[in-house]
Amino acid sequence: MKTKSISIPVKFILLFTALLALGVTPVCSTELPAAVRDIEAAFDNEVRLNVEGPYDGGLKTLRRRYSLAIEAALKSASSMGRLDESLALKEELLHTTKGDAVPETDEPETNSEVMRLRGIWRQEKARLDNARDAQIKGIAAAYDGKLRQMEERLTKELKLEEAKAVRERRENLGKVVPAASAATPMHPTDSDGFVEHMGMLVDSGGSPRKLKKSESATTKASFKPPVEIIIEAKTDSTNLRISYAANELIFNWELGPELRVGGGPAAGQHKAGAGLIPTNKYVTISWVVTPKQQSVYVDGQLRFEHAGDYSKIDNPVRVFPAHGSEVTVKTIKVKQLPSTK
Numbered sequence: 337m338k339t340k341s342i343s344i345p346v347k348f349i350l351l352f353t354a355l356l357a358l359g360v361t362p363v364c365s366t367e368l369p370a371a372v373r374d375i376e377a378a379f380d381n382e383v384r385l386n387v388e389g390p391y392d393g394g395l396k397t398l399r400r401r402y403s404l405a406i407e408a409a410l411k412s413a414s415s416m417g418r419l420d421e422s423l424a425l426k427e428e429l430l431h432t433t434k435g436d437a438v439p440e441t442d443e444p445e446t447n448s449e450v451m452r453l454r455g456i457w458r459q460e461k462a463r464l465d466n467a468r469d470a471q472i473k474g475i476a477a478a479y480d481g482k483l484r485q486m487e488e489r490l491t492k493e494l495k496l497e498e499a500k501a502v503r504e505r506r507e508n509l510g511k512v513v514p515a516a517s518a519a520t521p522m523h524p525t526d527s528d529g530f531v532e533h534m535g536m537l538v539d540s541g542g543s544p545r546k547l548k549k550s551e552s553a554t555t556k557a558s559f560k561p562p563v564e565i566i567i568e569a570k571t572d573s574t575n576l577r578i579s580y581a582a583n584e585l586i587f588n589w590e591l592g593p594e595l596r597v598g599g600g601p602a603a604g605q606h607k608a609g610a611g612l613i614p615t616n617k618y619v620t621i622s623w624v625v626t627p628k629q630q631s632v633y634v635d636g637q638l639r640f641e642h643a644g645d646y647s648k649i650d651n652p653v654r655v656f657p658a659h660g661s662e663v664t665v666k667t668i669k670v671k672q673l674p675s676t677k
Contacts, residue, residue: 371486372483372486372501372505375483386471387471388468391467391468395464398461402453405456406429408675409675410425420447428453438461439454448559452559452560455531456674483502483505486502487499487506526669532667532669537553543667545666546662547656547662547665550656551656552654554652554653554655555653555654555668555670557670558652559580559651559652560650562673563624563672564622564671565621565669566667566668566671567620567623568620568666569655569664569665570618570619571588571661575589575658578623579654579655580651581600581649582598583598583600584599585597586658587611587612588612588613589611593610593612594608595607601644601646618666621633622634627646
């Protein structure tokens, strides 16, 4: 019996051969239901109108406020004759006016006032990014629900290839949800805007850090007011000492319960009964310093307050023992506060 020949178009043979050579196995494409495309288009439109539009507007406002803050700082620095700071601020203003991005991290030689302003920018930018990401996640969840219902319906109707294609679309929809913002600084802030410095001390060491004799935990970075500092530490006996807006604040002074204030604008303004803390128990010290005032809290209780000129302070934070005490430090966190000028 004579076999009937089957004619196959040459173009198809060439295409099939090319696909095999590339390691691609031809498969039949599954036509997506039109409703899927409608859902995806609605999702894209909602994100564009309700998220990206307001986000772009927020960035423009933030950049305008950043320029105004630099201008105010430049005016203040120049009026006080601080040449290096004025030059650094002028250069930062020039970059901002040109539309250059604020660097994600600062070089060690960056002027401290520029670092402070950039820190505030990064905190505000992170809030914008987090709000945008949360909005997109919420929108994606709603549309994912619609696609899930469609996937279930197609599965029940035994339209398995279509159901599989819808699932792939659901997975792709999830991929548009941003991960953590790429603008997050190298030293990320916590939910309250603080940067942990225990991993960035002058001397290496982890957390908790035990200190004896002349040892100290000192931040590499210096800070200018307005700033809030959180220190979580304990002493085994006496003398838990901290330094920033004073050469030293002494808790558990070996000669009595008063809070000792050595050096700085409040030098000698010791406060009776305000320096006592428990031994062998962590306490949380909050030190809030603005250009005109400092306030010290222990476990939320105000222990010391003083009004004075703190505008010229540009110091690291230091924690240290004395007179045979052993101090353990768990946290040194710092947050630059918005300028009150």
